[in-house]
Amino acid sequence: MEQRRTWRLSAVSAFVGLVVAVASVLAAGPWDNGQRKAERARAAGSPGTGGERHGGDDARSAPGAAPVLAPLGTAAVAPSPDSGDDAVPAPTQAGLADALEPLLDENGADGALGRTGSVSVVDAATGRQVYGARADAKAVPASIIKLATGIAALSALGPDHRIKTTVVVPEGGGKGKDKDRIVLVGGGDPTLTARPAKGPDAPASLRKLADKTASALKKSGTDSVRLGYDTSLYSGPVLHPIGPNENISPVTPLMVDEGRLDDSDHGPAPRSHDPAADAAEEFATMLRDRGIAVKGEPRSVKAAKDGEDGKGVRPLATVRSQPLSALVERALTNSDNDIAEALARQTAVAAGEPASFDGAGRAVMARLNKLRLPLSGARIADGSGLDRADHVSAALLAQVLVRAADPDHPELRPVLTGLPVAGFTGTLRGRYAQDAVGRGVVRAKTGTLTGVNTLAGAVVDADGRLLVFAFMTNGTTDPQGAQRALDRMASALANCGCR
Incomplete structure (x- = not known):
């Protein structure tokens, strides 16, 4: 048993070495000021009890999460598995x-896994599907569509891209009330925060933007302005097709703290009905606090672009978001719908498509096509997976993960490093509580809508082989049972050599 335990730890180390491209990624950590450090700390202190039980008695023989997660602090490079x-x-x-079909038989048809499903397991080293069950069938993916959104954005813009929020001064034509106007221009960063934010890994700060703006105005001898705000980067409806919902704010390029009306930073929350107007009001208050009089109420305007009606704009102050790599990781770890929709629209802007739901869907599909992914019959209607009009196959999503694991594409690696860790982080923190086989070993994106349960991610099998998988089921009537069934399937991959 001890030999098997050592064997599994070596396998996990190999997995970590493969999915992490360079030491700098590890040193920086993903979003939230070093999530990997937090993972290791939680793993070391976890009592390993509580929650639902997913596995059998033999699960107790697997290693605890503390030694499993420890390799995340190294920069080991895995040898070629072939x-x-x-x-x-x-x-x-x-x-x-x-390994898998007994679980499918037990939970399929009228069981926890519902009426229809799609399964694909792929060897990451070769890209070859090693097991499939209706792998090419299209199903509603729910939130695992964020894998496709993230890889499209990274491919289009690169992991170092940062989203700008800018204050500009219209030039060459301002008259009357517009003579002393400044404009807050939304660039599409939903993580722009009005809360205190410190440190190099902090989100872009509206307070810092107000500091810069007030300083620049005072240097020019201006102590009184009118404030406009520009949301013209996006087009089309601002409401997601699901309508007003605590899971997503109206989709606009200008918002603070994702339009949340409480102190939360992820998960469901009461939302602003007009995030852009609220952000402008917040900014106006901050300017006043810094000695700049803001006359009247902020109003929606379009900042003139160079060459438009002979007008131009002069940048006054700018803040930039965290790198796109961090935004992708945060979107995947916490299944953040607001960030996911922003990533889809950033992809649309990069492609020259309208930054709308339709334009973003086309841009994401086009980018996936450039990555030579199997798109036949697929439809992507949004970036978050809240829209049931999304239809993709398990084979497609598994290949997305293959691309993210490809050593020749380190720019795509945040799609893997952002995956929640079973039993410890993000949307998997409350799952695998007593499933020691999968706990700390399975890394996967979850997806849940009424009647829809999905899971897609990566494991290292008992031989040390990195496998990626996508499990999709529609028509479920027992969501908790479906989650447990999917979790057991992922654990089964981790627990066998399967030869």
Whole structure:
């Protein structure tokens, strides 16, 4: 048993080495001021009790999460799994069928997994599907569509891209009430915060933007302005098709703290009905606090662009978001719908498409096509997965994860590093509570709508082979039972050599 335990730890170390491209990524950590450090701390202190039980009695033999997560602090590079003394065998279709089909049979049809499903398990090293069950069938993906959104944005813009929020001064034509106007221009950063934010990893700060703006105005001898705000970067309806909802704010390029009306930073929350107007009001208050009189109420305007009616704009102050890599990780870890919709629209802007739901869907699809992903019959209607009009296959989403694991595409790696860790982070923190086989080993994105349960991610099998998977089921009537069934399937991959 001790030999198997050591074996599994070596496998996990290999997985971490493969999915982390360079040491700088590890040193910086993803969003939230070093999530990986927090993962290790929680793992070390976890009592390993509580919550639902997913596995059998044999699950107790697997290692705890503390040693499993410890390799996240290293920059080890995994050897090729297909060559050399450290080569590890790939699983076989028959072996995977032996591991997965009993679970599918037990929970399928009238069971927890509902009426329809789509399963794909792929060897990450070769990109070859090693097990599939209706893998090409299209199903509603729910939030695992964020994997596609994230990889499209990273491919289009790169992991170092930062979203700007800017204050500009219209030039060459301002008259009357517009003579002393400044304009707050939304660039599409939903993480712009009005709360105190410190440190190099903090989100862009509206307070800092107010500091810069007030300083620039005072240097020019201006102590009184009118404030406008510009949301023209986006087009189309601002409301998601699901309508007003605590899971997502109206989609606008200008908002603070994702339009949340409480102190939360993720999950459902009461939302502003007009996030852009609220952000402008907040900014006006901050300017007043810094000695700049703001006359009247902020109003929606369009800042003139260079060459438009002979007018131009002069930048006055700018703040930038965290890198796109951090935004993708945050969107995946917490299944953040607001960030996901922003990522889709940033992809649309980069592609020259209208930054609307329709334009963003086309841009994401086009970018996935450039990555040579299997798109036949797929439809992407939004970036978050809240829209039931999304229809994709498990085969597509598994291949998205293959691209993210490809050593030749380190720019796509945040799609893997942002995956929640089973039992410890994000949307998987409350799952795998007593499933020691998968706990701390499975990393996966969750998806849940009424009647829809999905899971897609990565594991290292007992031989040390990195596998990616996508499990999708529609028509479920027992959401908790479906979650447990999907979790057991992922644990089954981690627990066998499957040859």
